[in-house]
Amino acid sequence: MKKFFLISTVILLLIMSVVSIGKTVTIRYWMWDPSIRAKEETLIKAFEKTHPNIKVELTTMEPKNYWPKLSAMSAAKSLPDVFNMSSGYVEGWASAGLLYKLNDFVSQLDLSKYFPKLFSVTTYNGNIYAFPFAWVTTVLYYNKDMFDEAGLAYPTDDWTWFDFLNAAIRLTKDKNGDGKIDQWGYWFYGRYAHIEPWIYQDGGRLLNENKTRFAPDANAMETLKFLTDLVLKYKVAPSKKSMTGVRQQDVFPLGMAAMWTDGSWNIENNRRIIKGKFRWGIAKVPRGPHWTHDITYAWPDSISISAFTKHPKEAWELVKFLTGPAVPVNLFMAGKVPSYKPTAYSEEWLQKDKQPGNMDLILKLGNNPVRTSFTKGWSEWRGYGGAEGMGLNGAIDKVINGEESLDKAMEESTIYVNKVLERYYK
């Protein structure tokens, strides 16, 4: 009897395990940040607990290896089921038929819990091809100590170019009297995150409406004139040339400039370098003369599902989980906003006890209309990463280095950028 019981239990267990093995689906998930692998693993364990029929195989890789690998896999149609997706790549990958349409899944969600404006960046031809898990935007960083010393009021939400310029002039100082400026009012060069937010806040566009041609409008040109004049005419910002050798993101935290516009993700680097040396804050990018309403330059990091996956439903379960309430705040680098609103609005994310102290400003920006200039071939015409000196970036640098007039640089840029865009949009 005892023996019979034992044998039957063993058989039962065997049957159960065979049945459950038969039902288990393995989802391969690739992400681009190895530094948070351990945290991600914990998260995946929690997912597997609540979804016992799904097993997740995690691969993490540095972005510089991630994209070449993933591209090669896409050529062989053997993409991981679920993978991280960059805003700049959504259009290219979606148009190549590599991404799974998420419309049906997304329509089942309560979108008021997310930042719906950001979905416009991951939408191509009316379909959603990537689901944001975090997003970033651009802000005006300012050094509170320098403002106090100059007797200036801090930037406000309705700050205009005039207010900004006035402050920048008074913040530009030669402190040791050697005839050289050692505290600049502002710091910028041709980088996308330094230029576009100003254009959008002046109601301007760099591209035509359907983003197939480079056609800076009058407002965009007005903005570029204003910005380049900060170096050439008002001399409240240094030339790109003279700052060579300093990492661009270190100029503000090292106290060389009182104000700076760049991505919100720089909060982390600022904290690390500034420590307690001075007090600083973040503000909206000032309004241009043609401002009618706030337009935010923001874009998400997202998760996509492979068009070749055999298990789209299970893959979506994972995507939903990785973008939802279960994701802890410590998985987000400071200044990156969780796309799940309740997490973003939590005290834990806002970190009011840490500088800049007013991170709620970023959340407000996420509810504005969103504009970007991402297209196919963006890194080439904009001048990005290992090609930073090229394209529009290089053209603006030429102007602020005093090597070419703005009009000439923009004339050349228009020809160059449109040549690039023509290759992709005929």
Add this chain to the structure above:
Amino acid sequence: MIYDHIMRTRRYVPYLFLLPAIIGLFGFRLIPIVWAFLMSFTRWSVYAPPQWLGLANYKELFSSELFWGILKNTFVYTAIYVPGVMIIGLILAVLVNNRLRGIAFFRGLLFAPVVTSAVAIGMVWGWILSPRFGILNHVLEHWFSVSNPPAWLGDRNIALIAIAFVAVWQRVGYQMVLFLAGLQDIPTVFYEAAKIDGANRWQRFWKITLPLLSPTTFFVLIISIIDSFRNFTIIYTMTRGGPGSSSTTLAYAIYQNAFIFSRMGYASSLAYILLIIVGTITLINFYFKKKWVKYKY
């Protein structure tokens, strides 16, 4: 029977041992080389299948001002780098060829940059050359009272030259070691005979060292030229090809197009141009070799 069998299979055994190397050679060299040639006639973003373009990539390349600028940069860089590493490398080799106490230390010191990470070298030199905060301009301004020292890596007329100098500084130790090996191969009897005949130091160098070193010099010339056309890391860490494209060389442009712009086809056509240039120069070198390289004493 068994003996015959072994004898028959034995003939294949060496190939079995060679197999890993052959697979490596084919899989990682020959096939990519042929593949790249085919890809140079296509538009290939990697994530979408390649589209046949015919000669369009080459047409675009030759009609692009950017390409000619990059080609010029490549030659300017080579024109500084190759004579730089060869002349300085030879001088250093002659200097450290002395039997002095502690000479091994100096040899090691001069070789150190070769084994140092190029990324670290690029960063440190980036700081040294920084116009406002770098030590070089500090010295120029305060010790030599130069009033407006250049922006070095920020100046589009100087950046490439500055990079070439750093590259010479980094690589010269390697050329030095090669020359040193060549120098130590020259039998001392020639020098002794020349001394007895009354030849001075300069004459001995000119008439004995240089001709007898020529096989080494030839080898160093070939690898220095190839080295200069392949330089990538220093450009990446110091200027990213900027300002504008003023320090972009062919090798760097290949990287940009392949891995930043996802233009594998165009990058392949650039790679083939590079191959043709390096190949031609190497052939020319081999052709003129017999005029100046002496293998027999």
